[in-house]
Amino acid sequence: MEEVVEMEIVKKQSSPTISTSPLQLNHQIHSPNNSMSFPKSPFGSRFMNTPLASPMKKAIENIFEEVGHFTKFDPQDDWLPITACRKGNAYYAAFHLLCSGIGFQALVLPLAFTILGWSLGIICLCVAFIWQLYTLWLLIQLHESDSGVRHSRYLKLAMAAFGEKLGKILALFPIQYLSAGTCVTLIMIGGGTMKIFFHIMCGDSCSLYKLKTIEWYLVFTVAAILLAQLPNLNSIAGVSLIGAITAVSYCTMIWIVSVYQGRLPNVSYEPPRGQSQATRIFSVLNALGIIAFAFRGHNLVLEIQGTISSDSKNPSRLAMWKGVMFAYLVIAFCLFPLAIGGYWAYGNLIPSNGGMLSALQKYHEHDTSKFIIALTSLLVVINSLSSFQIYAMPVFDNLEFRYTSKWNKPCPRWLRIAFRGLFGCLAFFISVALPFLPSLAGLIGGIALPITLAYPCFMWIVIKKPKKCSTTWYLNWTLGAVGMILSVLVVTGAIWSMVAIGIPIHFFNP
DSSP: OHHHHHHHHHHHHHSOOTTSOHHHHHHHHHOTTOOOOOOOOHHHHHHHTSGGGHHHHHHHHHHHHHHTTOOBOOGGGGGSTTTSOOOBOHHHHHHHHHHHHSSHHHHTHHHHHHHHHHHHHHHHHHHHHHHHHHHHHHHHHHSBOTTSBBOOSHHHHHHHHHOHHHHHHHHHHHHHHHHHHHHHHHHHHHHHHHHHHHHHHHOTTOOSOOOOHHHHHHHHHHHHHHHTTSOSTGGGHHHHHHHHHHHHHHHHHHHHHHHHHOOOTTOOOSOOOSOOHHHHHHHHHHHHHHHHHTTOGGGGHHHHHTTBOOOSSSOHHHHHHHHHHHHHHHHHHHHHHHHHHHHHHHGGGSOTTTTHHHHHHHHSTTTSOHHHHHHHHHHHHHHHHHHHHHHHHHHHHHHHHHHHHHHSSOOOHHHHHHHHHHHHHHHHHHHHHOTTGGGGHHHHHHHHHIIIIIHHHHHHHHHHOOOTTSHHHHHHHHHHHHHHHHHHHHHHHHHHHHHHTOOOOOTTOO
16 A cells, blocks of 8 residues: 555656646756656657668658758849749750850961961960860859859859959959950951852842941841840740851861862961061960950850759759760860861961951852852851850840849830840940951950959859868969969050051941
């Protein structure tokens, strides 16, 4: 009897009373000093260790893993043309990269060889290709930060790495200059080639009204503005595909025809003689700027990657790198034969204005099929129209960003049309006012060179913070410093070449 009484007393002491409040009860249960213990279910522990429960455990672990990898989106991105649609993939990325990576800038590569010669020209072209491919990889890795923020614009990444003020100072002007300057040059290339195509098809005895060069510029600009009404970057993937096909086609046709026709009589590969040592050095720097200008598409890489969806299992960098590898393999098969084959065929006789396209029309107009010359010109026009869209997209995005930031609402359709039409008109005016702009390839390449070769290395050091004195740390510091020094030297060399050698400068007279 005494044992029963003792057991009841123990139960009363160890169990919470009815008068205990819920908050007090909760504190007792979860208190770290609480001596109360709740026995674990033997069924639960045994079940979770069975093979049947392992998929469930893995699913639970994946759920908690996903929680820490959510991508952070800026609501404003849904209103802007670059990031309005994130349904891109590796194929779309390859189309955009090919359309922007091959173009008129490749046609002037043999001009660099006329100054550098065979050995130095090939070495510089190979080094530039590998260097820019490495910085391209850096940008792709930096697109998504560890916190989940996606840097879908080059300027945003520069501001995140260098600070808002310094990032704008370093990157804003080169990016806008590169995008707008390329669009202006495309108007001149496309409009001038339209005129050549019309002349080939119509002939000298044509009774139709022959448009002037300015009028052909206007025709091209109107066509580009109409095509620019596609709403966002992902929606022009088909346009970029057409641009990529036409670019690969005309580059291949030009170098094949040039090599097939053989070297010109009295062709020479000797560098120009009778120049001073200073002129020679600055000419070499200008040639390096021409090579750098051939790889000018880094200001679009983050924008293109921004159109690709991303999650923890399939981050956008995987699909983007697949697109890059395919695109740059094709680009290499276009640029290297064009530069080497063009220099072999024409040597120092290659025209300084227009490069390979002008050489084909100047030296092989009579011994090459009229259909080949006309088709090449038509492909150049189509590619110029396609490239205009992707290079103008950062400008469109910046204009709409300013509107949405001020009014906190999407840009209306009528204003979007007005923005794009206004930019087209401004680009047309500059193309008429400065028709000698294509001759400044070395200068443009020097200004854009840090965007391609230097800034990505510095941004990697600031954001990723590699271990000091490690291989990665030394590599990026060296490449970044050399890229900045090279940019200053190339710009200086381009200006010196313009002053010493001279280029035909004529305003409002294309």
